[in-house]
Amino acid sequence: MEKVVKGLFYSKDHEWVKVEGNEAYVGIADYAQHHLGDIVYVELPEVDDEFEREEAFAAVESVKAASDVYLPVGGKVVAINEELVDDPALLNADPYENWMVKIELTDKDEVEELMTSEDYEKFLAEEV
Amino acid sequence: MSAKKTPLYDEHVKLGGNVVDYAGWYLPVEYEGLVPEHEAVRNAAGLFDVSHMGEITVKGKDAVKFVNYLMTNDISTLVDNQIIYTLMCHPTGGVVDDLLVYRYDEEFLYLVVNASNTDKDHKWITEHKGDFDVEIENISDSVGEVAIQGPLAQKVLQKLTDYDLSQIKFFHLKRDVDVAGVKCMVSRTGYTGEDGFEVYGDNDGIVKVWNAILEAGKEEGIKPTGLGCRDTLRFEASLPLYGHEFDDEITPLEAGFKYFVKLDKESDFIGKEALNKQWSEGLKRKLVGFELVDRGIAREGYEIYKDGEKIGHVTTGYKSPTLGRIIGNALIDTRFTDLDTEIDVKIRNKFAKAKVISKKFLKRK
Numbered sequence: 001m002e003k004v005v006k007g008l009f010y011s012k013d014h015e016w017v018k019v020e021g022n023e024a025y026v027g028i029a030d031y032a033q034h035h036l037g038d039i040v041y042v043e044l045p046e047v048d049d050e051f052e053r054e055e056a057f058a059a060v061e062s063v064k065a066a067s068d069v070y071l072p073v074g075g076k077v078v079a080i081n082e083e084l085v086d087d088p089a090l091l092n093a094d095p096y097e098n099w100m101v102k103i104e105l106t107d108k109d110e111v112e113e114l115m116t117s118e119d120y121e122k123f124l125a126e127e128v
Numbered sequence: 129m130s131a132k133k134t135p136l137y138d139e140h141v142k143l144g145g146n147v148v149d150y151a152g153w154y155l156p157v158e159y160e161g162l163v164p165e166h167e168a169v170r171n172a173a174g175l176f177d178v179s180h181m182g183e184i185t186v187k188g189k190d191a192v193k194f195v196n197y198l199m200t201n202d203i204s205t206l207v208d209n210q211i212i213y214t215l216m217c218h219p220t221g222g223v224v225d226d227l228l229v230y231r232y233d234e235e236f237l238y239l240v241v242n243a244s245n246t247d248k249d250h251k252w253i254t255e256h257k258g259d260f261d262v263e264i265e266n267i268s269d270s271v272g273e274v275a276i277q278g279p280l281a282q283k284v285l286q287k288l289t290d291y292d293l294s295q296i297k298f299f300h301l302k303r304d305v306d307v308a309g310v311k312c313m314v315s316r317t318g319y320t321g322e323d324g325f326e327v328y329g330d331n332d333g334i335v336k337v338w339n340a341i342l343e344a345g346k347e348e349g350i351k352p353t354g355l356g357c358r359d360t361l362r363f364e365a366s367l368p369l370y371g372h373e374f375d376d377e378i379t380p381l382e383a384g385f386k387y388f389v390k391l392d393k394e395s396d397f398i399g400k401e402a403l404n405k406q407w408s409e410g411l412k413r414k415l416v417g418f419e420l421v422d423r424g425i426a427r428e429g430y431e432i433y434k435d436g437e438k439i440g441h442v443t444t445g446y447k448s449p450t451l452g453r454i455i456g457n458a459l460i461d462t463r464f465t466d467l468d469t470e471i472d473v474k475i476r477n478k479f480a481k482a483k484v485i486s487k488k489f490l491k492r493k
Contacts, residue, residue: 037158037161038162038163040447041423041424043423043476061425061447062162063163063356063449064157064162066425068476085423
């Protein structure tokens with residue numbers, strides 16, 4: 001069973017968002033890392049890059065496939081987790097601890113449209 | 129059209145295989161994970177369900193003559209119980225399929241073809257029968273097949289049969305071998321770059337063989353292995369995959385498989401004229417190996433550029449599990465195929481530097 005962490009918000013594409021004031025950390029959910037398999041490459045954006053909601057902001061690649069990662073809420077990148085570039089397997093080890101980017105939210109209301117951890121658990125149960 | 133199940137479908141589900149629709153068949157991409165399965169085959173042994181492969185028999189007085197007319201390789205050189213790798217081409221030189229021809233005897237050839245091409249091949253072969261005295265039959269649905277691959281393959285399989293497997297040399301076969309109580313045809317062939325065997329039986333028998341091999345190989349660390357590592361293993365070993373390194377539009381000469389195209393074969397074969405012409409005029413594009421210098425992974429289909437000009441595309445690309453390097457095959461303009469030539473791979477709208485290297489990625493031990 002894929003792990004879901006309480007207090008985070010989730011997208012249907014299996015990204016998570018952790019909101020802190022006007023900023024948020026974004027990463028991929030356990031389901032995503034599990035289905036990708038051993039992650040061997042992570043491509044991150046640059047600080048100050050701006051993205052709209054649901055725009056691809058990063059890519060993660062396992063041996064078998066490449067997958068774009070979409071930003072569930074619009075924002076401007078204020079920090080990237082460079083550790084992932086050197087050690088992509090961290091995303092397999094703990095996808096919730098290892099965030100990908102920290103953003104400044106463009107519109108905080110967009111968070112309301114994401115799933116809560118309870119909604120996401122239901123979504124996983126129904127989808128899988 | 130829904131995908132078909134191989135006789136081993138229930139076993140894949142029981143083993144927790146991640147089953148997908150591949151070439152019209154439900155098959156597992158992986159069980160435990162691509163990388164551990166890949167390593168099992170390189171270091172110990174792995175067991176693949178390859179029941180999806182197509183089997184077409186050609187029987188009759190003209191079997192050898194007819195098949196030789198369809199194939200680029202010289203089938204007339206085969207002796208009984210020997211196997212040959214060959215291409216089957218269009219008159220244009222493009223590839224209909226790549227396959228193995230097993231010679232049972234001079235009036236009985238057994239063709240093992242790609243699953244995705246089985247119907248196409250059967251139609252193609254039948255259409256060209258002409259006046260040849262042969263009977264052609266697609267027996268794919270009644271044949272199950274497993275491949276046991278890896279340095280310990282023989283050790284494991286030997287536990288299940290009284291027949292001395294060391295008698296079967298590379299690219300040779302033995303019929304009517306009793307494996308775990310099932311009558312099988314066994315060949316020393318595979319698609320991984322490792323030693324190993326492919327075992328053919330009927331649909332019920334192959335389930336028994338599959339389970340017996342997994343049980344017998346426990347001590348050696350055998351793993352059930354999926355399509356995921358089948359592709360990385362064959363790629364590292366420079367073995368081509370139809371639809372990638374060649375297809376209906378790409379000739380075997382462009383893909384670098386001239387060794388399997390006997391242009392000087394005495395008898396005529398389909399595609400001979402076009403291939404001869406292409407060879408004498410010189411190739412315009414050629415398959416090369418490349419290694420990425422910049423970060424990123426170059427995947428199949430990505431475009432290749434040189435000084436802003438598009439010169440080809442990636443046919444297969446991976447982070448090699450064995451070598452840990454980002455490598456690939458690309459079909460590119462022959463002006464840029466010298467070793468160490470710098471090329472650019474377009475990865476998600478950015479250009480990553482790469483250089484041309486030998487396609488023989490895996491140095492043999």
